[in-house]
Structures are given as structure tokens and as C-alpha cells.
Amino acid sequence: MAKENSSISDPRFYNRALSPEQIAAMEGQLGPAPAMRAQAEPGVGNIFTTTLDKFTKWAQSSSLWPATFGLACCAIEMMAAGGSRYDMARFGSEVFRASPRQADLMIVAGRLSTKMAPVLRQIYDQMSDPKWVIAMGACASCGGVFDNYAIIQGVDRVVPVDIYIAGCPPTPEALMEGMDELRRRITARFPSPPDPAPPDPSRA
Numbered sequence: 001m002a003k004e005n006s007s008i009s010d011p012r013f014y015n016r017a018l019s020p021e022q023i024a025a026m027e028g029q030l031g032p033a034p035a036m037r038a039q040a041e042p043g044v045g046n047i048f049t050t051t052l053d054k055f056t057k058w059a060q061s062s063s064l065w066p067a068t069f070g071l072a073c074c075a076i077e078m079m080a081a082g083g084s085r086y087d088m089a090r091f092g093s094e095v096f097r098a099s100p101r102q103a104d105l106m107i108v109a110g111r112l113s114t115k116m117a118p119v120l121r122q123i124y125d126q127m128s129d130p131k132w133v134i135a136m137g138a139c140a141s142c143g144g145v146f147d148n149y150a151i152i153q154g155v156d157r158v159v160p161v162d163i164y165i166a167g168c169p170p171t172p173e174a175l176m177e178g179m180d181e182l183r184r185r186i187t188a189r190f191p192s193p194p195d196p197a198p199p200d201p202s203r204a
Contacts, residue, residue, distance in 0.1 A: 061183040067103035072110025074137040081172035100126040111139035160193040
């Protein structure tokens, strides 16, 4: 005969990989499975404790929203990372925002020209704090093959860069690995790099 109020101790609620034969054998011993309770018995529940700082870092690292900002061929790989094959949505980063006010991650995907640098800096200044930057590819990291006056030799001369991703262009897997490393740094409270150009209030 089944015990009353056995929903908490019933193993059928913990092991959902049981075969139908095992469930039938258990029902012969415990009786029909009791209805799932909306609230656990007093003294039994899913309670965990943490600090506000750890909770905040967990929330920030689990919901990085990139700004829609692609400069060159690396942007195609960035788009592929958001597609169904790689699915950045698994990590809470699929929401590419068209407004910098709603974004906290800038992925500089491609070469940065001298004419585009003030625009990139203005978008960075308008992003929400705290914010992070990923330099995706050789061109964004160091200028790549474009060693001339028209291309900025590394976006870290314009905005502070947290993660550098090598490749020309880097694969979607490399971008996701870089974002994973950024999440680890956020959770570990890794200090941000110094800002090469302090924000100008007129650009915000």
C-alpha cells in the first residue's frame, strides 16, 4: 500500500530515465504515482544561497547582448555563429541589438578604417555599462594585411578590448570560444583593460 504524501520520496520524480517495465514494477510496490505537488513539504525545497555580487556576475555573463556591428568579412562568420548550426542562443547571446543603448557587448568583426573609428567610438560610448569588446579577426586585432594609413592597426587604439580572436577570418567556433572566455572573465571579476580614449560627454 502506498504511503500518503510520498511525492517527495518517490524515486519516480528523480529518475526520469526509467523504463516502462521498471515503472510498472515500482507501481506494484509503491502504488500509483501521486500527483506532483505545486509546493514541497515544509523543510524540503530547492534553496541555495549566494552573494549579490556573484548573482550579478552570473546574470551578466549569461545574457551578453551584442551590438549589431559588422565591418567586413568577419561579420559573415559572426552571423553564422547566430544561426541554427552553431546557435549562440544556447548561451543567451542571440539578441543582436540595433540600438547601442540595449547592448553590452561590441564584437568588432573586420577591419576598422580611419573614417569609421569615430563612429565606432560613439557607439561604444552609447552602450550600457558594464560593457565589453571582442576584437574578432586579425584585421580588428592588429590591422591584418592592411598595413597602411587608412586602416587602424588594432581597435584597442580606439576602444578597450577584452578578448582577441585570431584568424582571417576566424570560424564561428572561435567566436563562441572567445565569448565563453569572456563569460569566465566576467564571472571571475577580471579587470577591464584601460580605456585608450576616455569618453567624451558630447558623444554619449
